[in-house]
Amino acid sequence: MNANVTAMPGRPETAESDVHEQRALGFWLYLMGDAVIFALLFMTYGIMVGNTVGGPAGKTLFSLNNAALETALLLVSSMTFGFASLASRAGNRSAVLSWLLITFVLGAGFIFLEVREFLGMIGAGAGPDRSGFLSAFFTLVGTHGTHVSVGLVWILIMSGQVVFKGLSVPVVSRLFRLGLFWHFLDIAWVGIFSVVYLPGLL
Amino acid sequence: MERHGLRSYLVGFALAVVLTAIPFYLVATHALPPSRLMYVIAVAAVLQILVHLRFFLHLDFISTPRENLLAIAFTAILLFLMVGGSFWIMIDLHTRMAI
Numbered sequence: 001m002n003a004n005v006t007a008m009p010g011r012p013e014t015a016e017s018d019v020h021e022q023r024a025l026g027f028w029l030y031l032m033g034d035a036v037i038f039a040l041l042f043m044t045y046g047i048m049v050g051n052t053v054g055g056p057a058g059k060t061l062f063s064l065n066n067a068a069l070e071t072a073l074l075l076v077s078s079m080t081f082g083f084a085s086l087a088s089r090a091g092n093r094s095a096v097l098s099w100l101l102i103t104f105v106l107g108a109g110f111i112f113l114e115v116r117e118f119l120g121m122i123g124a125g126a127g128p129d130r131s132g133f134l135s136a137f138f139t140l141v142g143t144h145g146t147h148v149s150v151g152l153v154w155i156l157i158m159s160g161q162v163v164f165k166g167l168s169v170p171v172v173s174r175l176f177r178l179g180l181f182w183h184f185l186d187i188a189w190v191g192i193f194s195v196v197y198l199p200g201l202l
Numbered sequence: 203m204e205r206h207g208l209r210s211y212l213v214g215f216a217l218a219v220v221l222t223a224i225p226f227y228l229v230a231t232h233a234l235p236p237s238r239l240m241y242v243i244a245v246a247a248v249l250q251i252l253v254h255l256r257f258f259l260h261l262d263f264i265s266t267p268r269e270n271l272l273a274i275a276f277t278a279i280l281l282f283l284m285v286g287g288s289f290w291i292m293i294d295l296h297t298r299m300a301i
Contacts, residue, residue, distance in 0.1 A: 021267065028270045032277035039281045040288075047292045068226050075218055078258055082211035183258040187251050193222075194247035198229050202236040 020173040027177045031184050034147075038188050041140040042195055049200075051132035058133075058200025061126055063117070067197040070113050071189065074148075077106035078186040085179045088162075088172050096162055096175070103182070104155045107148055114145045141196065144188050151185060154178050214257025221250040 049058070084099035118138070121127065128138035158178055161171050225243045228234055234242065255261045263271070 025267065025269050025273070028273055032273050035277055036280060036284070039285050043285045043288050046289065064226065064230055071222055071226075075215070075222065078254070079211050079215045082214075082258060083208075086208060086211070180259060183254060186258070187254045190222075190247055190250050190254065194225070194243050198225055198243050199240060201229055202232075202239060 020169070020176075023173065024177065024180075027180055031180060034184070035188075037143070038140075038191065041136075041143055042191060045136040045140045045196065048132040048136035052134075053131045055131040055134065056124075056126050058137075058196070059202075061121055061124075062197050062200045064197070064201050066113055066117055067193050067201075070110050071193050073106045073110040073113070074186050074189050077103045077110070078183055080106065081179055081182045085175065088167055088175050091167055093162060093167055096167065097159060100155055100159045100162070104152060104159075107152050107155070107182075111145060111149055111152065114141070114148075118142070137196065141192060144185065144192055147181075147185050147188070151178070151182055154181070210257050210260065214253055217253045217257070218250055221246045221253065 080099050080103045084096050084103060087095035087099055118141075121134075126134055128135045155178065158171070158175055161174070165171050225239075225246045228239055228242060233239075260266070261271070261274070
């Protein structure tokens with residue numbers, strides 16, 4: 001037991017910043033792996049989009065207003081997360097918490113709209129089992145929605161850490177990576193409305 | 203420091219709003235024929251992704267570590283090969299299977 005304690009020497013400050021830089025690179029590598037997943041789902045959607053086998057196509061299923069509202073929520077949430085990042089660097093704890101809360105509410109609103117859209121489609125007999133087009137649609141948009149949901153849980157966890165641990169160096173570094181994740185999801189959504197909703201409603 | 207400041211997020215947000223509003227407005231009003239509208243959507247999307255990378259993720263050629271840029275460039279090449287190659291194969295298959 002004693003060996004455990006002595007085996008963990010305190011890291012000097014300079015090594016600490018190196019560690020966080022390496023973790024940022026590691027997180028970029030993860031995001032790039034995620035980008036590959038999304039790109040392949042986009043590609044699958046692009047190939048399957050015409051395979052409606054007599055079922056409904058995007059033109060009748062998608063709502064431009066709903067997509068515009070989802071886009072607005074996610075874009076504003078990306079900016080509010082940016083404000084949280086700025087506040088974390090300024091060491092302003094209550095501002096970080098407020099911006100994280102606003103970001104969470106906007107993200108939750110996005111998920112609400114998406115789930116409502118999905119349930120409406122499934123209720124109208126246009127679920128993922130209806131056609132190849134709908135399978136690809138639900139896989140692509142659902143994967144993005146899952147990511148956003150995980151991001152929401154992560155925002156809650158980090159809010160808890162800001163409350164209980166304060167804006168320590170590791171917490172700010174984690175907030176930074178959460179920011180990368182959240183901004184990345186907005187980029188994926190730009191792809192979704194440009195590949196799925198807008199062309200579907202032409 | 204200023205490069206990653208409040209200004210960066212506000213400028214990025216304003217540009218993103220414009221680049222979102224243009225394609226949504228054109229689709230809502232059917233202002234252009236669909237084939238030409240597709241080009242507008244594609245160009246606006248590519249520009250907006252670049253805006254997000256620059257102003258929200260703060261990527262640039264000065265302050266971003268080289269390894270990060272290399273990882274992104276490598277991913278871009280992978281995506282080009284996988285997406286481009288798959289479309290090539292599937293479109294070719296489609297034309298050959300068509301009766």
